[in-house]
Amino acid sequence: MKEQEKDEPGLIDRIKEYAQVQKELIMLTAADKASELFANLVTNIVFGICCLFALIIGSFACGFMISEKMGNTYSGFFIVAGFYLLIALIVAFTKNKYLEKPIANAVIKKVFKERNEDIYEN
Numbered sequence: 001m002k003e004q005e006k007d008e009p010g011l012i013d014r015i016k017e018y019a020q021v022q023k024e025l026i027m028l029t030a031a032d033k034a035s036e037l038f039a040n041l042v043t044n045i046v047f048g049i050c051c052l053f054a055l056i057i058g059s060f061a062c063g064f065m066i067s068e069k070m071g072n073t074y075s076g077f078f079i080v081a082g083f084y085l086l087i088a089l090i091v092a093f094t095k096n097k098y099l100e101k102p103i104a105n106a107v108i109k110k111v112f113k114e115r116n117e118d119i120y121e122n
Contacts, residue, residue, distance in 0.1 A: 033111065040110065059084075 059080050066076030091099065 037110070 063077040063080045066079050067073050068076070070076060
């Protein structure tokens with residue numbers, strides 16, 4: 001009877017240690033995922049801002065160039081604005097099929113990247 005009482009605290013200590021290790025593993029995994037997603041978000045935001053500035057400056061350049069060719073100071077800007085309106089309408093009508101689903105799938109793949117790599121390796 002006394003042998004069982006001695007073994008039980010050892011088993012309880014092992015269970016506590018196992019739970020602590022699992023807790024740390026979960027915290028480290030969550031921190032790894034969060035830092036990876038944050039880094040990805042920051043780089044994508046910087047890339048997006050740079051692309052936005054290039055698009056704005058390029059749009060002004062196209063607007064001025066078309067205005068110069070047409071002989072009106074405003075016609076080139078209306079043409080560029082119409083082009084962007086056309087793109088916006090195309091995006092609005094096709095966003096569910098061609099934008100939202102692929103973006104959602106890319107985010108899911110990014111979040112579960114390690115799990116997918118383990119599955120495909122085996």
